[in-house]
Amino acid sequence: MSDAYEGTTEDTTAGTRGLADDTVVRRIGELATGLFAMAVLGFLGWILVTQVDYGLLVSVFDRFVEAFGLVLFIVIVSSVLSVSLGTLMGLARISASPLTSRIAKGYVEFFRGTPLLFQLFVIFLGIPRAWPYGAFPVEDWRVPAAVLGLTLNHIAYVAEATRGGVNAVGDGQLEAARSLGMSRVQAMRKVVLPQAWRNALPAIGNDQIILVKDTSLLTVIAVPELLSVFRNINSNQFDPWTPLVWVCLFYLAMTVSLSLIVSLLERRADWEIDDDQGAWLGRLLGSFSSLGGRR
Amino acid sequence: MTASERSAQRRAGDHALVEFEGVEKYFGDVHVLKDVDLEVDRQEVAVVIGPSGSGKSTLLRCVNRLEEIQGGEVRLDGESVSAPDADINRLRQRVGMVFQSFNLFPHMTALENITIGPREVRGVPADEARERAQQLIREVGLDGQADSHPTELSGGQQQRVAIARALAMDPDVMLFDEVTSALDPELVGEVLDVMRDLADGGMTMLVVTHEMGFAREVGDSITLMADGRVVENTPADSFFDQPSTERGREFLSRLL
Numbered sequence: 001m002s003d004a005y006e007g008t009t010e011d012t013t014a015g016t017r018g019l020a021d022d023t024v025v026r027r028i029g030e031l032a033t034g035l036f037a038m039a040v041l042g043f044l045g046w047i048l049v050t051q052v053d054y055g056l057l058v059s060v061f062d063r064f065v066e067a068f069g070l071v072l073f074i075v076i077v078s079s080v081l082s083v084s085l086g087t088l089m090g091l092a093r094i095s096a097s098p099l100t101s102r103i104a105k106g107y108v109e110f111f112r113g114t115p116l117l118f119q120l121f122v123i124f125l126g127i128p129r130a131w132p133y134g135a136f137p138v139e140d141w142r143v144p145a146a147v148l149g150l151t152l153n154h155i156a157y158v159a160e161a162t163r164g165g166v167n168a169v170g171d172g173q174l175e176a177a178r179s180l181g182m183s184r185v186q187a188m189r190k191v192v193l194p195q196a197w198r199n200a201l202p203a204i205g206n207d208q209i210i211l212v213k214d215t216s217l218l219t220v221i222a223v224p225e226l227l228s229v230f231r232n233i234n235s236n237q238f239d240p241w242t243p244l245v246w247v248c249l250f251y252l253a254m255t256v257s258l259s260l261i262v263s264l265l266e267r268r269a270d271w272e273i274d275d276d277q278g279a280w281l282g283r284l285l286g287s288f289s290s291l292g293g294r295r
Numbered sequence: 296m297t298a299s300e301r302s303a304q305r306r307a308g309d310h311a312l313v314e315f316e317g318v319e320k321y322f323g324d325v326h327v328l329k330d331v332d333l334e335v336d337r338q339e340v341a342v343v344i345g346p347s348g349s350g351k352s353t354l355l356r357c358v359n360r361l362e363e364i365q366g367g368e369v370r371l372d373g374e375s376v377s378a379p380d381a382d383i384n385r386l387r388q389r390v391g392m393v394f395q396s397f398n399l400f401p402h403m404t405a406l407e408n409i410t411i412g413p414r415e416v417r418g419v420p421a422d423e424a425r426e427r428a429q430q431l432i433r434e435v436g437l438d439g440q441a442d443s444h445p446t447e448l449s450g451g452q453q454q455r456v457a458i459a460r461a462l463a464m465d466p467d468v469m470l471f472d473e474v475t476s477a478l479d480p481e482l483v484g485e486v487l488d489v490m491r492d493l494a495d496g497g498m499t500m501l502v503v504t505h506e507m508g509f510a511r512e513v514g515d516s517i518t519l520m521a522d523g524r525v526v527e528n529t530p531a532d533s534f535f536d537q538p539s540t541e542r543g544r545e546f547l548s549r550l551l
Contacts, residue, residue: 170398172396175392175394175398176392176399177400178387179391180461180464182384182415182416186415186416190411190415195401195402271402
C-alpha cells in the first residue's frame with residue numbers, strides 16, 4: 001500500500017502528512033478488526049470445548065440431515081419459481097401499459113410490505129378455512145404452503161431487483177436497438193435484458209440468500225425444518241449448544257454454496273471478463289445461460 | 296406550392312428522400328422546433344449547424360421518430376414517418392442512425408453489434424450476415440477487431456463500428472448526430488474519413504455537426520438553425536463564402 005502511494009505523493013508537506021494519516025488509520029483498523037476476530041474465535045472455542053456434547057452431536061446428525069433434505073427441496077423449488085416469476089413481475093412493473101405496471105406495483109407493495117410470517121399464516125391457516133368446495137383437498141398442506149409463501153414473498157424482491165437492473169441500462173441502448181428497426185420486444189430480449197440481468201444479479205443473489213434463511217420461519221406452520229429439530233432436541237436434553245452447531249453448519253452450507261453459484265453467474269454474465277469459468281454452471285442452468293450475454 | 300400540387304408531385308415519385316413540412320415539437324412547455332421545413336434529396340449530404348440548444352439534434356431524431364412531433368409531418372421517400380399509424384419498425388430499417396455517445400451494445404463483440412440488426416430484424420442467415428459485417432468492418436478500417444468488445448476499442452473505433460452497424464441494414468439515408476463531439480481530438484479524423492467515403496459513395500446523409508471544415512468540404516447544403524427555426528438553408532459553398540442572413544454571418548464570425 002505504501003508502495004502505491006510513494007509514486008503519487010510528491011514531496012509537499014501536505015502529501016507526507018496525508019500519507020502518515022493513512023498509515024495511522026490503517027493500523028487502527030487492523031488493531032480493531034484483529035481484536036474483534038480474537039474475541040469471536042475465543043468465544044467459539046470456549047463454547048466448542050465446554051458446551052458441546054460430542055456424543056449427542058453425532059447421535060442427532062441423522063435428524064438434521066432429514067430436515068436439511070426437506071429444507072433444501074423447499075429452497076430449490078421456491079428459488080427457481082421466485083426468480084423466474086419475479087423476473088416476469090419485474091418486467092410487468094416496467095411495462096408500457098399503465099394497467100400492467102400498476103397491478104405489478106400493487107403486488108410488490110403488498111408482499112414486500114407485510115411480514116412473511118403473516119403471509120405464511122394466511123396461506124397455511126386461511127386458505128384451507130376459506131376453501132369453498134367442502135373439505136380442503138390437500139392432506140398435508142405444510143410443505144406446499146411453505147413453497148407458496150416463500151415464492152410469493154420473494155417474487156416481490158426479485159421483481160424490484162429486475163426493475164432496478166433494467167433501469168440501470170441507459171436509454172441510448174433501447175434507442176440504438178429501435179433505430180435498427182427492432183420491435184420493443186426484440187430490443188428488450190436481445191439488448192436490454194442481457195445487460196439488465198448482469199446489473200440485477202447481485203441483488204437477486206442477495207435476496208435468494210435471504211430466502212434460504214427465511215425457511216427458519218417455517219417452524220410456525222409445523223414444517224420440520226432445521227430450527228424445529230433444534231427446539232425438539234433442546235427441550236428434551238436441555239442442551240442448546242450441541243444442536244445449534246448443526247443448525248449453523250447446515251445453513252452456512254446452503255448460503256455459502258448459493259453465494260458461490262451467484263458469483264459464478266456474475267462472472268459469466270460479465271462480458272468484460274473473458275474466461276470460461278462458470279460455463280459449466282451456465283450449461284447446467286440452461287435457460288439462465290441464454291441470459292448470460294456471451295453467445 | 297399548394298398542398299394538392301405537392302401530393303400530386305409525391306404520387307409522381309418526384310419528391311425529396313427526407314421531407315420536413317411545418318414540423319412543430321415541444322418538450323413540455325418548451326417549443327424546440329418551430330414550423331420547420333427542410334428537404335434532403337437523394338445522394339445529398341445535408342449538414343445542420345447552429346448553436347447548442349437550437350434544435351438540431353431533435354430535428355434529426357424526428358426522421359426515425361425517436362422524437363414524436365406535435366405538428367406538421369416528416370416523410371421518408373414520400374411516406375409519413377410521423378403519422379400515428381406509420382409502420383415505424385419498417386421505416387426505421389431504411390434510416391441508419393449514429394449517435395454522439397456511440398450506444399454500441401456492450402455485451403456483444405463488434406461483429407455481433409453489426410450482425411444483430413440484419414439477423415434479428417430481417418432474418419438474414421448467420422453466415423450471410425457475418426460475411427457482410429466482415430466486409431463493412433474492412434470498409435471502416437477495423438480489420439482484425441471483429442471479435443473485440445466495445446470496451447476494448449477506442450472512441451474512434453467504437454464510432455466506426457456504430458457506423459458499420461447502421462450500414463448493415465442497407466439504409467437509404469444515414470443520420471449522424473454530433474458523432475465526433477465525444478471523441479478525443481486526435482480520433483475525430485478517422486471518423487470523418489469514413490463519413491467522407493460514404494458521401495463519395497453516394498449515400499444520402501443528414502449530418503448534425505460542429506466540424507465546419509467537414510461541413511464545407513463534404514456538405515452539399517448547409518442548414519443553420521437557431522431557437523428551433525431554420526434561419527438559413529443554402530448550398531454549402533455560398534454559405535461559407537457569403538451567408539445570406541445576419542444570423543449566418545454572426546454564427547460564422549464567432550467560429551473564426
